[in-house]
Amino acid sequence: MKKILVINGSPKGKGNTYEFSKKVEQVFNELEPSSFEFKYFFLKEKNLKLCKGCFTCLTKGEHLCPLADDEVFVELRTKMHDADGIVFACPTYTMNVSWIMKNFLDRFAFMGHRPEYFDKPALLLSTTGGVGLKECFAALNYVSAMGFLVVDKLGTTTVPIKDWNNLDKKTNLSVFNASKKFFEKVNSPKPFRATTNGILQYQSFKAVYTSKPGAKEEFPADFNYWEQKGWLEPKKLYYTDGKLSFLQVLISKSFFSLMRKMVNKM
Helix, strand or coil: CEEEEEEECCCCCCCHHHHHHHHHHHHHHHHCCCCEEEEEEEHHHCCCCCCCCCCHHHHCCHHHCCCCCCHHHHHHHHHHHHCCEEEEECCCCCCCCCHHHHHHHHHCHHHHCCCCCCCCEEEEEEEECCCCHHHHHHHHHHHHHHCCEEEEEEEEECCCCCCCCCCCHHHHHHHHHHHHHHHHHHHCCCCCCCCHHHHHHHHHHHHHHHHCCCHHHHCHHHHHHHHHHCCCCCCCCCCCCCCCCHHHHHHHHHHHHHHHHHHHHC
16 A cells, blocks of 8 residues: 655644645545555644754754754654655645744755655645745745655635535646646656756756865765765766656756856856
8 A cells, every 4th residue: 555645734733734635635545445545744743843044954964953863853754755655735824834834844954955755756735815825835846856756736725714525616626637647646657757947956066066166075965975876977967867858968968067167167
């Protein structure tokens, strides 16, 4: 049985965002009954310690973070590795994610430099009383920098109370389409293809770590991680070994050359 982890960033817990995410589980059960186990991780019920903004995880390594012994952080990291797919679910609060979801993203900020989750499809999900879905999704999309493949973004207006048992046709169709795309990617045996944004991210960091004088001393955690992964090899074009299209190869090589020139001028 495959595991879907729903990380719920609502300060309410089982509110509109939870009810909306249950609709995704419902579609999975309709498409393939008894084949998926949905586990819900409520950030409000866990004491994920607040990021101190000290930059230690980025420069020296997350193992030296003053909160490195945070059991909730370790639990989350393990659960994300164990899951076959992740739903990042968060209500829109003042044109952004909630504070507990923002803290989650901050605690995993180092993965923007040292991504891990290349085999994990993700679905972004949000509810709003009126506006701000676009901004909320922009914040949630940081998980793509952590390596997750964001399959789709599913949002709805709740205004602020919604009858979840009688959704309108348009909302039901959106739920089904996004859930089916996520379902298919979770079940896909094919390796994930590189995204253009992922290629640009990869070559930006590679240019810094291979061209900037003192990069190894300034960012030892990043440099050692990239070196161990083989990502600094001259012929390497992306994090994973999946085949790139001709256009992606051209973009990767051209962008690296451009970034290296910019780094050399710094």
